[in-house]
Amino acid sequence: MPKKNKKQKRRRVEAEIERDRFCHSSCRKRPRFAVPADPEALAHNNTYDLLPEWYEDLEFRCVDCGATETWTAAQQKWWYEAVKAHIHSRAIRCSRCRKRRRDEREAQRQHMSKMAELKANAKR
Numbered sequence: 001m002p003k004k005n006k007k008q009k010r011r012r013v014e015a016e017i018e019r020d021r022f023c024h025s026s027c028r029k030r031p032r033f034a035v036p037a038d039p040e041a042l043a044h045n046n047t048y049d050l051l052p053e054w055y056e057d058l059e060f061r062c063v064d065c066g067a068t069e070t071w072t073a074a075q076q077k078w079w080y081e082a083v084k085a086h087i088h089s090r091a092i093r094c095s096r097c098r099k100r101r102r103d104e105r106e107a108q109r110q111h112m113s114k115m116a117e118l119k120a121n122a123k124r
Contacts, residue, residue, distance in 0.1 A: 031056045035073035041081035051087065055080075062094040064101075069094040 034054035042051050055073035062069060071091040079085050093101065 030054055033057070033073070035077050037077065038081055042087065043080075043084040049087070052080075058091070060091055062097050063092045064097040065094060067094045067096075 030053070034056045036054050037052045039051055055076040057073055058071045058076070059068055060071060061067070069091075075091075079089075080087060
């Protein structure tokens, strides 16, 4: 059997990733540690896609710091079913970067409220 070059391997891997991306959970076997989805609790959000039958842990790379983190099935279940987030939304920031971003927004809110208070006092 002839050896495959890097381009052929890359094409094969990309095709597998694309196939898995568009393959609904019903055409795959349920993973052992998957958390079942509650279709009644999911918000459909005008999507034509099928809703998931289960959630499984997903690894992702943080867009801010580049760290690899796992978005657990339990976190996904909470995000999609309790918060009613859009079914195509995904985790993009690690927990440290999310906390840092929240803290920055809170500090900015406090600063802006102080500035508004100072401006109101200056007009008196």
